[in-house]
């Protein structure tokens with residue numbers, strides 16, 4: 001799958017649910033209305049869709065959400081997708097999770113062929129964690145992360161940097177990750193969906209964070225690229241990688257290798273644009289694999305050059321109406 005700008009699409013992020021057991025302040029409004037179950041792809045439909053992308057050249061598949069591990073039956077889907085890894089049709093099967101259900105599932109994930117996971121963790125302080133997630137129990141997440149480590153999964157921590165909230169915990173997170181052998185990626189808030197609050201209040205530009213970190217950590221630039229939006233450095237003091245995802249201060253679209261599919265089967269070639277193609281129709285109308293693949297290829301051909309997110313005093317409304325839990329992070 002090569003788009004009109006010559007970018008090869010080899011990475012699919014597939015959302016398996018819009019539901020979540022947390023309500024992170026930058027991701028959701030407090031009183032979110034979730035989709036009716038009938039709108040959401042069944043596990044069988046998700047598997048067939050993933051199969052079509054694999055035949056078209058996808059080599060890396062990330063499950064996301066909402067919270068992927070709250071989807072009923074998700075482990076059976078993961079086991080079936082893991083068979084593609086075992087057969088060499090897929091280089092990597094992974095997921096992004098909030099970690100609340102990891103203690104129960106870490107061993108199963110490893111057995112299914114998952115090697116690495118991203119866990120979102122915005123604070124190591126139980127009260128702050130509860131404030132950011134509006135409901136979360138930090139102890140449960142830490143237990144889950146411990147279980148993942150014990151199961152042999154490589155863990156990368158994702159932290160959304162929030163002005164005046166976890167801004168001064170970042171040093172603590174760097175040290176904590178270093179002690180445990182985890183890489184860490186810092187993320188700028190993106191203007192997705194109405195969250196019932198002011199985006200400008202949350203937005204913390206990572207270029208300023210990086211300058212501050214450089215006064216007391218040795219950050220060695222790395223050539224390493226995941227083909228994604230993160231720019232990486234190595235923290236000399238811990239030996240671990242530190243990534244910066246800066247959609248607002250630095251465009252990263254030129255090397256984009258990925259597309260996203262929502263849990264309702266809508267393919268978004270770009271996270272930051274409204275262009276979308278419905279794949280649930282072809283899936284449910286009994287169309288052939290060739291027709292499904294044709295719909296995917298048509299969308300890839302129109303993948304846009306880049307996003308145009310902006311947060312400043314003139315742009316405090318969401319750039320896009322859909323929330324991150326709908327598109328999948």
Ligand code: SAM
Pocket residue numbers: 020026027064065066067068096097098118119120158159160187188189190191192324325328329
């Ligand atoms: N529930 C899982 C989790 O939290 O890891 C997976 C889905 S979540 C939408 C995926 C990632 O998106 C998380 O790391 C989360 O912090 C991030 N995220 C959510 N809303 C965001 C926003 N508005 N801006 C930047 N990152 C966001």
Ligand code: SF4
Pocket residue numbers: 020021022023024027028065066067098120324325
């Ligand atoms: Fe749930 Fe993840 Fe969104 Fe937090 S970021 S509310 S854990 S989907």
